[in-house]
Amino acid sequence: MKSLQEWIPKHILQMSPYVPGLQLNEEKIIKLNTNENPFPLPEFIINQIIEFVKQNQFHLYPDPESKKLREKLAKIYNKNTNMILIGNGSDEILSLVFRTFLTIGDSVLLIEPSYSLYPVLCNAIGVHYYTLSVEKNFTISVERIIEYSEIYNPKLIVITNPNAPTGISISKQKINKLCEVVKRPILIDEAYVLFGGESIMEEAGDKFPYLMVCSTFSKAFSSAGIRLGWIIANEFFIEQIHKIKDSYNVNFFSQKVGEIILDHYDFFLRRIEEIQEIRDWFIQKLNTLGYFTLPSSANFVFTSPPNKNAKEIYEFLLRNKILVRYFANYPEFLRISIGTKIQMEILYETLKNF
Ligand SMILES: Cc1ncc(COP(=O)(O)O)c(C=O)c1O
Structure with missing residues (x-):
């Protein structure tokens, strides 16, 4: 008789x-480790959601195509709805793209560091990935992506822009150059x-047929x-990706909430400005404590304490009920999500006491 292990492919076993x-179920913890938006949805949106819930249509299947949501995104990005696909989080989108384009024997070009899910998806499908490290100053060299793409011939190139966990972005001009030169799925x-x-979202799919952009x-x-x-x-490409998605991949409730949110797009843009202001204030405060922080175009910062011992600070913060992100392969740095002004003030005062 076969052992249980023998039923599982080797690449999954490994x-x-x-x-x-890390998820902590403590109520009072200040959670700055997964780059969520610190502001909950506003009451006027919650009220609209409640009205929708009261219609009580949960006994019906959702629209398998998320058509209304796609129409709203199509308007924002000036696209045809057939060029858009909705997923259960962008994690699902990533998984669908990897599974559509890649099969055993193929390879992917990834940047190191970048979002930790990409290598997991490669391993799950059993495809090889090459990594291009960021430069010494943590920027991504488009010239080197072009070079690597010629050397390794990957089937897919994946880039996070702005990158995580660094927060550094690549200019649109450089992405344009990349898409003009590299004629393969990016x-x-x-x-x-x-x-x-x-953003290069508006150029995806028509100006650059090989370019796919997700968010x-x-x-x-x-x-x-x-x-x-x-x-x-x-x-x-969308048609091909669509073939492998679950029939009802996005639930009824989420589709509706997404539609309501997009009706208030400008409200969220104003909130983003607030987060940017808190981020820039916090970076100044970190400077006064002697931290070295990379220039961030995101809602988090990648920062190195004066003693370069990020683990010690991570543990100190955890004891003080503040959760940030520590990466063992970047032991001099912490990634800190931008929270509310009050949360960041508490964090700053705590760091001052270290
Ligand atoms: C670069 C990047 N892409 C995608 C995701 C996943 O987002 P979602 O919540 O839509 O699955 C994350 C989450 O942190 C991320 O950092």
């Missing part, structure tokens, strides 16, 4: 469980772009809990 970020993950990057409601739109993401690409 994987470790994927943990997106996926740009713009999860954080509204906090200060330059999420989790950060700029205060909605990590409802799990909504989208991708814009040429109609043919």
Whole structure:
């Protein structure tokens, strides 16, 4: 008789469980480790959601195409609705893209560091990934992406812009150059772009047929809990990705909440400005404590304390009920999500006491 292990493919057995970020179920913890938006949805939106819930249509299947939500995004980005696909968070979008484009024997080009889910998806499909490290100053060199793409011939190139965990963005001019030269599928993950990057969403799929751009409601739109993401690409690519999605991949409730949110797009843009102001204030405060912080175009900062011992500070903050992100492979740095002004003031005062 076969052992239980023998029923599981080797590449899955070799994987470790994927943990997106430590979750602590303590109420009083200040949670600055997963780059959520610190502001909950405003009351006027909650009231609209309540009205919708009262219609009590949960016995029906949701629209499998999330058509209304796609129409609203199409208007914002000046696109045809057939160039948009909605996912259960952009994590699902990423998984769908990887599974559509890649099969065993293919390879992907990733940047190191970037979003930790990409290598997990490669491992799950059993494809190889090459990594291009960021430069010494943590920027991404588009010239080197072009070079690597010629050397390694990857089937897909994935770039996070602005990058995580660094927060550094690539200019639109450089992305344009990349798309003009590299004639193969490029996926740009713009999860954080509204906090200060330059979006190339409008160019995806038509000006650059190989370019796919995805984003999420989790950060700029205060909605990590409802799990909504989208991708814009040429109609043919979208059609292929659509083939492998679950029939009802986005639930009824999330579709409606997404539609309501997009009706108040400008409200969220104003909130983003507030987060940018808190971020810039916090970076100044970190400077006064002698921290070295990378220039951030996102809703988080990547910062190194004067003693370069980020782990010690991480543990100290945790004892003080503040949760930030520590990466063992970048032991001099902490990634800190931007919270409310009050949360960041408490964090600053705590760091001062270290
Ligand atoms: C770069 C990047 N892409 C995608 C995601 C996932 O977003 P979602 O909540 O839409 O799945 C994250 C989450 O932190 C992220 O950092």
